[in-house]
Amino acid sequence: MKIAIRLFVVFMLCLGANAQDFEQVDATIKFYPKSFDEVTELSEFITRDFKTDEEKLRAIYGWIINNVRYDPDEYDVFNYRFKNYRERNAKEEVTRKKIIQRTLQKGVAVCEGYAMLFEKLCELQGIHNYLVRGDVKTNFKDIGRPFQKIHMWNVAYINDHPFLFDPTWGAGKYNQKFIKEPSYYWYKTEPTQFIKSHYPDLVEDAFLEINVSKQTFAKFPLIIQKDMVVADVISPRYGVVSSVENPKAILFQLKTPAPKVISYSYDFGNKKRLVDFSIHDKLLTFEIKTRAGKNLIVYFNDAPALAYKVE
Incomplete structure (x- = not known):
């Protein structure tokens, strides 16, 4: 094993x-x-x-x-x-x-x-x-x-x-x-x-x-942030994101306090910082531009928080 x-x-x-x-x-x-x-x-x-x-x-x-x-x-x-x-x-x-x-x-x-x-x-x-x-x-x-x-x-x-x-x-x-x-x-x-x-x-x-x-376990994204649990991930719920269903952007909704900085990278490339995100009733919401066939990492305050496959 x-x-x-x-x-x-x-x-x-x-x-x-x-x-x-x-x-x-x-x-x-x-x-x-x-x-x-x-x-x-x-x-x-x-x-x-x-x-x-x-x-x-x-x-x-x-x-x-x-x-x-x-x-x-x-x-x-x-x-x-x-x-x-x-x-x-x-x-x-x-x-x-x-x-x-x-x-x-x-x-x-x-x-x-x-x-x-x-x-x-x-x-x-x-x-x-x-x-x-x-x-x-x-x-x-x-x-x-x-x-x-x-x-x-x-x-x-x-x-x-x-x-x-x-x-x-x-x-x-x-x-x-x-x-x-x-x-x-x-x-x-x-x-x-x-x-x-x-x-x-x-x-x-x-x-x-x-x-x-x-x-269901197999479908989970990689949840890296310490304080986040499976139930906190509202959208995307699963770790494989369809670029057909999300042609322009991927909507993220998370039950977590808003970090000071949200950024992302595809395939371990350069991080891109998000300017727009909001939190309402403890639900953090933001969007990330879709790139098909790539691996996506979301960072909170420069630390990896979540990871997905975009197909």
């Missing part, structure tokens, strides 16, 4: 941690060894230093994102081929153990290593959790394509309430090489934020009040 190169989601990785103060937890794990021979060794450190499930989850996530780097070459290390389901089950369990150990010892992994190590540490701490396989939306090519199980993340429970975690994306970004940027944005991420870029194989693992189908 190769994680896609993130050209837009990277702008969300530098966001701050959750409201709760975890300064002591974050400081403590910095003194832990950078690698371990066995997962039980790291678990014993966590048991010694922390009492609550909340603190332990923070320590688990924090150690992983600070000490494991993403390396796509890890896909070539393990053999996933099998003759039948019985062999598959046996091989998967053996492979899982090897992936976890290699992640700990070498400090390299792909999404399986990050997620399986997180899962195992939660298990050793007695924290109810499970793995989630699913799709991710990170680039123009992901808009409108069929669902694919190309990524893995985690669900863990605190006081019987489920929370979403993605330690792979929390570790940094990959674009030809790994760039370490530890972030707690993907720690207990709100479901309405998570669904902008992640879709689980089983819809109930999205934990949304109103379920979104795989087909």
